[in-house]
Amino acid sequence: MAGRIKADDIALVKERTSIEDVVREHVTLRPAGPGSMKGLCPFHDEKTPSFNIRPAVGAWHCFGCGEGGDVISFVQKVEHLTFTESVERLASKLGMELHYEEGGGPRDRGPSLGQRSRLVEAHRVAQEFYLERLLDTSSGEARVGRDFLRGRGFDGEAAKHFGVGFAPRGGEELTRHLRAKGFSDDELVAGGLSGRGSRGLYDRFRGRLMWPIRDITGDTVGFGARRLFDDDRIAAKYLNTSETAIYKKSTVLYGLDLAKKSIAGERKAVIVEGYTDVMACHLAGVEGAVATCGTAFGTDHIKVLRRILRDEADLAPAKVVFTFDGDAAGQKAAMKAFGDDQRWASQSFVAVADGGMDPCDLRMASGDDAVRHLIDDAVPMFEFAVRTTIARYDMATAEGRVQAMRAAAPIVNSIRDSSMRPEYIRTVAGWIGVEVEQVRAEVARAGRMAARDAEKGDKARDAQTAGGQARPDADVVPEPSEQEARAALPTPDLRDPVVFVERQLLQTLLQYPGSFEPADIDTIEPDAFTAPAHRAVFDGVRGAGGPQVGLSAKAWADRVTEASPLSVHGLVAELAVAPLPTRMDKSTGLPERRYVSALLTRVQEVSLTRQIADAMSAMRRMAADQHSDAAQARELSGRLQDLQRELAQLRDQAS
Numbered sequence: 168m169a170g171r172i173k174a175d176d177i178a179l180v181k182e183r184t185s186i187e188d189v190v191r192e193h194v195t196l197r198p199a200g201p202g203s204m205k206g207l208c209p210f211h212d213e214k215t216p217s218f219n220i221r222p223a224v225g226a227w228h229c230f231g232c233g234e235g236g237d238v239i240s241f242v243q244k245v246e247h248l249t250f251t252e253s254v255e256r257l258a259s260k261l262g263m264e265l266h267y268e269e270g271g272g273p274r275d276r277g278p279s280l281g282q283r284s285r286l287v288e289a290h291r292v293a294q295e296f297y298l299e300r301l302l303d304t305s306s307g308e309a310r311v312g313r314d315f316l317r318g319r320g321f322d323g324e325a326a327k328h329f330g331v332g333f334a335p336r337g338g339e340e341l342t343r344h345l346r347a348k349g350f351s352d353d354e355l356v357a358g359g360l361s362g363r364g365s366r367g368l369y370d371r372f373r374g375r376l377m378w379p380i381r382d383i384t385g386d387t388v389g390f391g392a393r394r395l396f397d398d399d400r401i402a403a404k405y406l407n408t409s410e411t412a413i414y415k416k417s418t419v420l421y422g423l424d425l426a427k428k429s430i431a432g433e434r435k436a437v438i439v440e441g442y443t444d445v446m447a448c449h450l451a452g453v454e455g456a457v458a459t460c461g462t463a464f465g466t467d468h469i470k471v472l473r474r475i476l477r478d479e480a481d482l483a484p485a486k487v488v489f490t491f492d493g494d495a496a497g498q499k500a501a502m503k504a505f506g507d508d509q510r511w512a513s514q515s516f517v518a519v520a521d522g523g524m525d526p527c528d529l530r531m532a533s534g535d536d537a538v539r540h541l542i543d544d545a546v547p548m549f550e551f552a553v554r555t556t557i558a559r560y561d562m563a564t565a566e567g568r569v570q571a572m573r574a575a576a577p578i579v580n581s582i583r584d585s586s587m588r589p590e591y592i593r594t595v596a597g598w599i600g601v602e603v604e605q606v607r608a609e610v611a612r613a614g615r616m617a618a619r620d621a622e623k624g625d626k627a628r629d630a631q632t633a634g635g636q637a638r639p640d641a642d643v644v645p646e647p648s649e650q651e652a653r654a655a656l657p658t659p660d661l662r663d664p665v666v667f668v669e670r671q672l673l674q675t676l677l678q679y680p681g682s683f684e685p686a687d688i689d690t691i692e693p694d695a696f697t698a699p700a701h702r703a704v705f706d707g708v709r710g711a712g713g714p715q716v717g718l719s720a721k722a723w724a725d726r727v728t729e730a731s732p733l734s735v736h737g738l739v740a741e742l743a744v745a746p747l748p749t750r751m752d753k754s755t756g757l758p759e760r761r762y763v764s765a766l767l768t769r770v771q772e773v774s775l776t777r778q779i780a781d782a783m784s785a786m787r788r789m790a791a792d793q794h795s796d797a798a799q800a801r802e803l804s805g806r807l808q809d810l811q812r813e814l815a816q817l818r819d820q821a822s
Contacts, residue, residue, distance in 0.1 A: 172254055173266045177239075180257050180265075186238040187222040189257075192384050193245055194218060195431040195477045207474045209245055210234050216479055246384075252284055286358040286413045289350050290379070290387040293360055296344050297332025297377040297390075309333040311395045312376045319443055320531050321450075329378065329425075329446055334392065336374035359389065359408040374399060375406065378421065378442045380414070380460050383471070385424040389414035391442055391460060407461035417467045420457040421445055423475075429454035430475050434485040437542055438464055438504075439526055444490070447527040451538035456526075464489075464504060478513045485513040488545045492523050505552040505578075515548035552578050553595055562600055562788065563781055564694075571599050572606055576613035579606070597791030600784030656734050659698035665773050669701045670742070672766040673708075675758055677743045680714030680723050682757045687767055688713045695774035700735050707731030707739065768817060775814040782807040 187204065190196065199205035199219055208218035208229045217231035228235030234244070242253040258265050301309050302323060312333040316326060326332075334341065342361045346352075352368055355361035361368045375392035382388050389408030394401070408414050422445040430436045437456040439445055448456030459468060472478070476485040489504050504515065518541050520529045530538050556574050561567035572595075579591050588610065596606045659666050675682055688709065696702040708714075710730030715723065724743040728736055749762045785803055789795040 171268045172251060173268055176258070176263075176265050177254055180254055180261065180263065181225060181238060183261050183263070184225075184238050184257050185222065186220055186225050186227065186241070189238055190220055190227065190241060191431075192427075194474045196220070197477060206477065207479065208232060208234075209474055212470055214479065215481060216477075246283070248283055255284065282354075282357070283413050285350070285354055286411065287386045287388065289345055289348075289354060289358050289360060290389070290413075292345060292348055292350075293341060293390075294330050294332065294377075294379040294387045296341055297334055297379075298327065298330055299332070300335055301326060301331065301333035301376075306333075306335075308336055308374070315376055315393070315395060319447075319527055321443075321446060325446060325450060329422075329449075330381075330387070332377040332379075334370065334372040334375045334377050336396070338369050338373050341370045341372075342368045357411060359411050359414070371408075372406065380408065380419055380421055381424045382413075382419060383423050383427060386413075388419065389416075389460070391421065393442075405461065415467075416460045416462045417465055418471060419460055420468055420471060421460050422449070422457045423471070425449065426455050426457050427475050430457075430472070431477070434476055435488070436472050436476055436486075437488045437490065439490045440492070441525065441527070443527040444525050447530040448538060448542075451526075451530055451535035453526075453538060453542050464507075466507065469507060473513075476513060486516065487513045488516045488518055488542055489548070490518045490520075490526060490541070492519075492525060505548050516545035517548055517551035518542055518545035519551075549578065549582060549591065550594075554598065557599060562784065565777055565780060568599050568601055568784060572601055572609050575599070576606070576609040577617065579610045580613040580617060594791070597787055600787040656700040656703060657698075659700050663697070665769075666698050666701070668766060668769045668773075669696050669698060671747065671749075672770055673701060673704050674742050674745055674747055675763060675766065676705075676708055676714060677724055677727060677739065678720060678747065679757050680718070680720075682760070682763045683714045685713065687763075690767065690771060692774050695770050697773065697777075700738055703732050703735045704739055704742065707735070772814065772817055775810055775817065779807065779810045779814065782810060 187196065190206075193209050194206040196204040196206045197216075199216075202223055203219055203221050205216045205219045207213055207216050208231055210229065211232040213231050218227070218229045220227040225237055226235065227237075227241055236244075238257065239250065239253050242248060242256060243250060246253070246256075248256065255265065300306060301312050303309060313323075316322075316331065321331075342355060345355055345360065352361070352363070355368060356363050360371055362371050363369075372390060372392045374396050376395055378391040378393075379387040380389040380391055389411070391408075392406045394404050394406070407416065410416060421442055426436070426445075426449070433455060435455050437448060437453055439448060439456050439458050441458055445456050445458045448454075457472075472487070476487070478485050504517075520526075520537075520541050524532065526538050526541065529541060553575050556578060557571040560571040560574070562571055575595050579588060579595055582588055582591060589607075592606045592610060593603050596603045599606070659670065661667050661670065691705070694702065696705055704727070707727045707730040711723075711726040718726070720743075724739065728739045731739055747758060749758050751757060752759050782803060786800070786807070789800050789803070
């Protein structure tokens with residue numbers, strides 16, 4: 168067994184090691200008074216820095232969580248090492264030879280070396296092995312890896328810079344190489360470099376392009392492996408190291424070891440989606456780019472970046488740019504990132520290239536400048552979230568605008584800086600094409616609902632704590648089936664005067680079809696009815712051929728029922744018998760013509776008013792869009808004037 172490190176050597180390691188340099192590998196520091204520096208604590212989450220170091224003393228302390236000590240204890244805690252491993256790690260960086268008591272020697276060759284140090288060393292050797300195989304031009308099987316990189320704009324120097332390599336297809340070559348270097352079978356399996364089968368150990372990665380995944384200090388702790396051969400027995404395009412004692416994918420960001428200097432200096436981080444995207448960004452001059460490793464960007468990744476960005480509430484906001492594909496998956500990822508936006512003090516932005524290209528494809532197609540412009544032209548996360556949300560609705564209709572406004576309101580309400588909300592409300596009103604006051608009222612409503620939901624959540628948690636578990640809600644109603652949901656239409660709201668007029672018109676059509684001229688039906692557009700159920704009944708009237716002379720009232724109602732969707736059959740029956748609030752003409756037994764004309768005029772008036780509102784909304788959206796077409800705007804203005812004249816004529820006729 169190796170002896171303890173001599174006390175003199177421990178003291179020398181502490182004396183020669185700069186605590187500032189060691190801490191800066193994990194935390195971005197700034198001056199905090201004479202002889203002190205501070206940053207965000209790496210051991211607990213905080214918005215205002217309470218982690219302090221005094222380089223002259225060689226000590227650190229966090230006034231938030233109470234942790235503190237010297238440079239050795241910092242390395243122990245931040246890298247999860249034993250005391251001896253921490254001293255050995257620091258001594259290795261200094262190039263200093265340690266001496267051990269009781270005749271012991273350095274432990275970097277024996278099985279008693281701490282597991283982390285051994286696994287890190289095994290990965291360093293493996294990374295060198297893979298790189299040598301990729302760059303060995305005499306190796307025919309590695310050519311496909313070199314071709315893959317060249318096809319994406321990366322040469323041999325780029326491969327060296329990022330440590331990219333190639334895993335041979337043989338199945339045991341890396342395992343034999345690591346055994347020859349003195350690593351045990353258990354270490355190779357524990358590190359995820361080899362697997363154990365019935366015939367012994369085999370290489371975990373075979374016939375794949377290999378990206379070394381490094382921690383923030385630059386130690387290789389895992390690999391990302393890209394499929395190259397069609398006959399690869401593992402179908403997954405990318406295969407990552409499984410979680411091990413040194414590799415936790417939720418806390419590791421690919422490229423962070425190379426990006427941290429740029430991130431700290433510019434206070435800007437760029438989150439991309441793949442290894443080649445990181446390479447493309449760095450080579451294009453965007454050196455603050457990082458990527459997750461086979462998992463979604465999450466809370467632990469945010470904590471890591473916040474410490475480097477100096478994402479502190481009392482500083483000018485840092486900048487975080489997310490790049491996503493333009494497809495549905497990319498939009499989903501962006502909305503998840505927006506959901507985590509409250510965890511940052513920084514300003515978040517989203518960059519989506521034209522055509523949905525990722526940074527690697529963009530660099531190949533348009534060069535380095537295009538990648539830099541993509542990041543520089545990123546839009547605020549808030550704008551992307553709102554535009555993505557309202558794009559699901561048809562803003563050419565009043566219903567679509569109302570739905571879009573209701574969907575966007577909670578996003579506006581969630582903006583951290585409440586002083587910015589009035590400006591955002593005006594902006595969103597322009598995008599949707601509605602009045603500012605409408606959006607302001609909807610945002611206020613969203614705020615009240617959010618507060619109410621938060622209060623309910625607090626009460627539910629209190630109940631769960633008090634009773635062991637929350638009581639199931641007795642009022643929960645099972646959701647309808649997909650078929651039921653598709654068939655159901657909302658019940659018309661007869662408190663709305665417009666809806667009430669629509670109902671009377673449909674009643675008259677069903678009960679007294681002889682009251683209408685053939686041309687009367689042609690004056691009504693199918694979408695003139697505001698209530699969807701009324702619109703469906705009117706579709707049935709048109710589908711039945713319109714009011715026809717000679718049919719009995721029952722036969723006519725039956726024909727309309729057959730032509731209507733099943734969801735409104737009950738409503739047709741109701742309208743066919745419900746009393747009309749008007750007197751009948753004694754000579755004809757039908758409603759007076761002026762009553763029928765008034766109903767027709769009112770429905771037409773509502774339809775024209777809606778079309779005018781749609782046109783005005785479109786003009787507002789065009790005014791808010793700097794890239795709108797001037798010719799299209801003039802055409803829309805002419806259409807608006809025609810509609811306004813038509814409405815004026817209709818009202819003159821009615822009067």
